[in-house]
Amino acid sequence: xxxxxxxxxxxxxxxxxxxxxxxxxxxxxxxxxxxxxxxxxxxxxxxxxxxxxxxxxxxxxxxxxxxxxxxxxxxxxxxxxxxxxxxxxxxxxxxxxxxxxxxxxxxxxxxxxxxxxxxxx
Numbered sequence: 001x002x003x004x005x006x007x008x009x010x011x012x013x014x015x016x017x018x019x020x021x022x023x024x025x026x027x028x029x030x031x032x033x034x035x036x037x038x039x040x041x042x043x044x045x046x047x048x049x050x051x052x053x054x055x056x057x058x059x060x061x062x063x064x065x066x067x068x069x070x071x072x073x074x075x076x077x078x079x080x081x082x083x084x085x086x087x088x089x090x091x092x093x094x095x096x097x098x099x100x101x102x103x104x105x106x107x108x109x110x111x112x113x114x115x116x117x118x119x120x121x
Contacts, residue, residue, distance in 0.1 A: 045108070
């Protein structure tokens with residue numbers, strides 16, 4: 001199951017575990033507008049922390065957020081243009097396509113001490 005939204009020039013796509021397997025096996029099955037034209041950047045949520053803490057991407061890259069923790073997390077921008085992932089349950093993923101240059105500090109809505117930075121150049 002997939003769902004999506006657009007926020008501030010960034011596209012968000014979240015995937016249930018079964019859909020994540022489809023995405024990994026064949027990204028061509030997803031609508032092209034949801035996938036970045038460039039590379040994929042992986043960011044994990046593990047140990048109530050983002051790994052890496054600073055996520056660097058180029059315009060058009062696809063950022064794949066993967067929750068490796070047993071508890072739910074989000075990645076939510078602290079400033080405009082605002083963006084957020086939905087709640088990502090353990091083992092689930094969310095995808096953000098970098099459609100806007102800038103820097104954003106982000107936190108988890110459930111764990112405010114969980115902080116990171118997204119840099120899109």
